[in-house]
Amino acid sequence: MTALLEVHDLTIGFGDAAPVVDGLSFSVNAGETLALVGESGSGKTLTCRSVLRILPENAKLRSGSILFNGSGGSSDLLKLSEKELRKIRGDRISMIFQEPMHSLSPLHRLGDQVAEVLRLHRDMGRSEAKQAVLAQFEKVGFGDPDRAWRSYPFEMSGGMRQRAMIAMAMVAKPELMIADEPTTALDVTTQAQVLGLIRSLQAETGMGVILVTHDLGVVANMAQNVVVMNKGRVMESGLATDVLGAPAHPYTAKLFAAAPMIPEVASAARVPSHDDVILDLRNISKTYTMRAGGWRKPVTVAACQNVDLQLERGKTLAIVGESGSGKTTCARIAMGSETPDAGGKVLFRPDKDADQIAVHEMSTTQRTLFQRQAQMVFQDPYSSLSPRMRVQEALTEPMEIHSIGSAADRRDKAAEMLSWVGLDPDMMRRFPHAFSGGQRQRLSIARALTLNPRLLVCDEPTSALDVSVQDQILSLLEDIRERANLSYLFISHDLAVVARIADEVAVMRAGVILEQAAPDTLFYNPQHPYTKALIAAQPEPDIRRPIDLDLVAKGAGSPSLWPEQYRFQGTQAPALRELEPGHKVRCHA
Amino acid sequence: MIFLRYAIWRFITMLLTLAVVSVLVFIIINLPPGDYLSNQIAELRATGQAEGVAKAEFLRQEYSLDQPIWKQYMIWVGIAPGAQGYAGLSQGNFGWSFEFDRPVAEIVVSALWMTVLVNLAAVLFVYLVALPLGVLAAAKSETWVDYTAGFIGYLGLATPNFLLALILFYYGHRYFDLPIGGLMAPELEGEPMSLLKVQSILLHLIVPTFVIGTAGAAAMMQRLRANMLDELGKPYVETAKAKGMAPARLLVKYPLRMAFNPFIADIGNLLPAMISGSVLVSVVLGLQTIGPALLIALKSQDQFLAAFILMFVALLTLIGTMVSDMLLVLLDPRIRYGARG
Numbered sequence: 001m002t003a004l005l006e007v008h009d010l011t012i013g014f015g016d017a018a019p020v021v022d023g024l025s026f027s028v029n030a031g032e033t034l035a036l037v038g039e040s041g042s043g044k045t046l047t048c049r050s051v052l053r054i055l056p057e058n059a060k061l062r063s064g065s066i067l068f069n070g071s072g073g074s075s076d077l078l079k080l081s082e083k084e085l086r087k088i089r090g091d092r093i094s095m096i097f098q099e100p101m102h103s104l105s106p107l108h109r110l111g112d113q114v115a116e117v118l119r120l121h122r123d124m125g126r127s128e129a130k131q132a133v134l135a136q137f138e139k140v141g142f143g144d145p146d147r148a149w150r151s152y153p154f155e156m157s158g159g160m161r162q163r164a165m166i167a168m169a170m171v172a173k174p175e176l177m178i179a180d181e182p183t184t185a186l187d188v189t190t191q192a193q194v195l196g197l198i199r200s201l202q203a204e205t206g207m208g209v210i211l212v213t214h215d216l217g218v219v220a221n222m223a224q225n226v227v228v229m230n231k232g233r234v235m236e237s238g239l240a241t242d243v244l245g246a247p248a249h250p251y252t253a254k255l256f257a258a259a260p261m262i263p264e265v266a267s268a269a270r271v272p273s274h275d276d277v278i279l280d281l282r283n284i285s286k287t288y289t290m291r292a293g294g295w296r297k298p299v300t301v302a303a304c305q306n307v308d309l310q311l312e313r314g315k316t317l318a319i320v321g322e323s324g325s326g327k328t329t330c331a332r333i334a335m336g337s338e339t340p341d342a343g344g345k346v347l348f349r350p351d352k353d354a355d356q357i358a359v360h361e362m363s364t365t366q367r368t369l370f371q372r373q374a375q376m377v378f379q380d381p382y383s384s385l386s387p388r389m390r391v392q393e394a395l396t397e398p399m400e401i402h403s404i405g406s407a408a409d410r411r412d413k414a415a416e417m418l419s420w421v422g423l424d425p426d427m428m429r430r431f432p433h434a435f436s437g438g439q440r441q442r443l444s445i446a447r448a449l450t451l452n453p454r455l456l457v458c459d460e461p462t463s464a465l466d467v468s469v470q471d472q473i474l475s476l477l478e479d480i481r482e483r484a485n486l487s488y489l490f491i492s493h494d495l496a497v498v499a500r501i502a503d504e505v506a507v508m509r510a511g512v513i514l515e516q517a518a519p520d521t522l523f524y525n526p527q528h529p530y531t532k533a534l535i536a537a538q539p540e541p542d543i544r545r546p547i548d549l550d551l552v553a554k555g556a557g558s559p560s561l562w563p564e565q566y567r568f569q570g571t572q573a574p575a576l577r578e579l580e581p582g583h584k585v586r587c588h589a
Numbered sequence: 590m591i592f593l594r595y596a597i598w599r600f601i602t603m604l605l606t607l608a609v610v611s612v613l614v615f616i617i618i619n620l621p622p623g624d625y626l627s628n629q630i631a632e633l634r635a636t637g638q639a640e641g642v643a644k645a646e647f648l649r650q651e652y653s654l655d656q657p658i659w660k661q662y663m664i665w666v667g668i669a670p671g672a673q674g675y676a677g678l679s680q681g682n683f684g685w686s687f688e689f690d691r692p693v694a695e696i697v698v699s700a701l702w703m704t705v706l707v708n709l710a711a712v713l714f715v716y717l718v719a720l721p722l723g724v725l726a727a728a729k730s731e732t733w734v735d736y737t738a739g740f741i742g743y744l745g746l747a748t749p750n751f752l753l754a755l756i757l758f759y760y761g762h763r764y765f766d767l768p769i770g771g772l773m774a775p776e777l778e779g780e781p782m783s784l785l786k787v788q789s790i791l792l793h794l795i796v797p798t799f800v801i802g803t804a805g806a807a808a809m810m811q812r813l814r815a816n817m818l819d820e821l822g823k824p825y826v827e828t829a830k831a832k833g834m835a836p837a838r839l840l841v842k843y844p845l846r847m848a849f850n851p852f853i854a855d856i857g858n859l860l861p862a863m864i865s866g867s868v869l870v871s872v873v874l875g876l877q878t879i880g881p882a883l884l885i886a887l888k889s890q891d892q893f894l895a896a897f898i899l900m901f902v903a904l905l906t907l908i909g910t911m912v913s914d915m916l917l918v919l920l921d922p923r924i925r926y927g928a929r930g
């Protein structure tokens with residue numbers, strides 16, 4: 001049997017520089033999934049885009065061939081004219097992209113955008129195309145296809161948009177689908193459902209799939225064949241069972257070691273103590289009023305409700321939840337940059353014997369002091385450092401603002417902090433653009449440390465990083481916590497990341513805490529259906545442990561689908577009950 | 590229904606804005622010390638023409654110029670009784686021009702239509718030129734097409750309007766027999782509308798439209814090009830490409846539609862810029878628009894005439910912004926549904 005797609009000796013480069021994809025060969029069979037795995041800069045995205053020749057303008061295909069053996073005969077995609085290739089794009093080979101947010105035009109209705117494929121390739125009339133699209137919408141899981149047809153992309157959640165993208169890619173019944181990080185921008189539970197959808201559609205139509213991803217867990221759940229790439233070259237390729245079962249190449253092994261995993265725990269953890277609480281959130285709620293314009297009624301949104309959290313000195317408290325769960329609002333309130341609704345209080349005790357300060361009722365001097373003692377590390381290291389400030393300026397600026405020490409003292413402190421985060425003090429004269437993503441995040445951490453804080457609020461500090469870099473940054477954060485006796489409030493969407501660093505985890509959804517316990521307790525004995533779904537949705541790089549889609553669907557769906565015990569009454573959530581010491585669940589008695 | 594509610598809301602805010610503008614206009618016009626009549630009375634006294642003084646004093650009372658300024662304002666707007674009872678803007682009475690010694694309405698009525706005509710022609714010219722050139726420059730960015738369009742654009746921006754006007758008049762007359770100056774042939778002025786008159790007006794409009802519109806078109810073209818280039822890099826363009834769309838159709842359906850928003854939002858800004866920009870051009874070209882009248886009125890403190898013209902320009906601007914806002918709501922579902930996506 002000839003393969004559906006045969007890529008041979010593909011080389012791509014920018015200008016005269018060294019090639020970014022170098023002599024790559026692989027093949028995809030009909031009905032099978034090939035995963036291209038690698039970190040950012042590995043050339044995996046360029047590779048998959050070169051199949052349809054959707055490349056940046058300055059990227060040049062230097063050599064190689066991409067043979068497509070479709071039902072319409074065999075042809076080399078790299079040699080086809082633009083016009084011939086357009087007939088294949090969207091029809092025989094389709095593609096879905098990473099950002100469902102931006103990959104659909106916000107000004108056109110979903111129905112129009114999806115039906116366009118049929119009008120381009122099938123010469124269908126309006127009503128005929130609409131029938132086909134509605135049928136496809138139903139297949140990708142829209143409960144009300146008619147409504148989806150009329151909707152604009154911004155009216156939908158990320159997962160729904162990605163379903164619409166998949167419908168668009170599938171509506172012409174292609175023989176090959178290329179998925180470029182299709183679930184990277186989605187929450188884990190949504191990711192699990194979208195992956196399940198791609199798999200079932202593939203089983204139904206027998207198409208081939210090229211799946212580009214950085215996540216070995218996704219590979220284990222989806223692919224029959226794997227190509228591991230690094231810096232444009234193949235490190236290792238073969239059957240998924242072989243590559244994932246016993247990685248032969250050290251690079252694959254390294255990726256494996258770095259992949260965050262939810263540990264299998266044998267017993268519950270000991271009860272976290274709350275003797276010396278550095279940060280105490282008491283009954284925090286936040287309601288936003290959104291004014292949409294003078295002619296519309298303002299809408300109120302409860303970002304978080306009745307959140308009670310205590311952070312023990314020297315420990316890490318993690319808040320885990322999907323986008324929109326209210327976790328970042330909690331962090332902002334804890335930092336004093338938002339005020340909670342009346343009745344809520346944030347108390348901060350800088351040292352064991354010091355007085356508690358109410359963060360939102362501070363005097364100006366107290367506030368200045370608080371700003372020194374509580375620092376923040378942000379998610380995106382690319383935009384949280386000014387591109388026009390040298391490292392030295394960025395690191396000394398906080399001390400200047402608080403007029404600490406002389407210029408020489410400040411420089412010494414900055415150099416010391418650089419060495420703490422594993423960077424060379426000689427780098428002080430450089431600008432941030434000279435650093436990689438991971439190094440920049442180290443810089444952000446160093447900057448936060450220059451004021452000798454007691455508390456660090458980390459808002460998804462590793463979400464924008466590659467897995468191997470994420471691993472290093474987490475180790476660094478653990479290190480520094482011991483060394484400087486810091487306490488962390490750690491915000492994340494990823495249970496596996498949190499599993500490693502946190503002493504206590506609060507799972508949030510829709511503004512309320514659903515379950516709260518030490519991570520080991522949580523993994524050993526998860527109670528709430530949503531927590532169970534989060535754990536089940538985590539893709540594990542182990543072929544024998546596939547995602548349990550049923551469990552995910554039960555817990556991550558609407559709260560009205562939860563068992564009676566956990567259901568909300570209207571908007572009223574059940575109370576948070578202490579099931580066993582140190583393990584709270586939101587349920588009816 | 591959302592749209593209807595929005596339109597009503599938008600119309601009410603426009604009226605409110607207009608009221609605020611009227612206060613500002615009135616204050617600004619009254620800022621320089623004295624008024625037309627007190628200046629005239631002083632001059633008559635100095636030359637010893639006592640009977641003239643009596644007439645001027647009469648006019649002062651007649652038009653309430655002896656009243657405190659807040660009262661003058663209310664009489665002008667028509668919410669307080671003046672010498673002839675309620676007779677202000679809201680009653681359709683625009684006041685008296687002392688300079689021309691005629692009612693304001695009589696002076697400006699034909700000029701108003703000409704102003705609207707000239708400026709509408711110029712706006713149309715701006716859009717017709719900027720749209721294709723801007724799109725072309727973006728689609729063929731960094732090729733000779735882009736550079737040529739850019740060069741012509743900057744030339745248009747940089748050339749002083751009156752100079753362009755003189756050059757065009759000269760060559761237009763010499764090679765194409767285009768008329769010089771005015772908005773219609775002199776013998777047709779004051780005649781009733783006829784096919785001949787329409788023809789004459791259209792022929793006379795060519796040069797002024799070009800002169801007034803060039804700078805606006807050049808700026809608009811550059812803006813559209815920049816917007817288009819931004820949009821061309823967006824992921825949804827890739828999606829459309831991956832669907833197998835042909836480049837020209839893709840360009841028009843997706844990025845152009847997105848780049849259109851600022852284009853439409855500009856309608857409101859374009860009008861006042863053109864009217865104020867065309868004041869000098871109108872003087873140079875001898876166009877019977879309100880431009881020259883405004884200049885005279887401002888120089889001689891002919892307050893009712895000046896105030897009325899300024900109010901008229903403000904009204905045009907407000908209508909322009911209202912129209913562009915409503916078009917945006919119609920064209921962009923994100924604004925319509927108040928989403929932030």
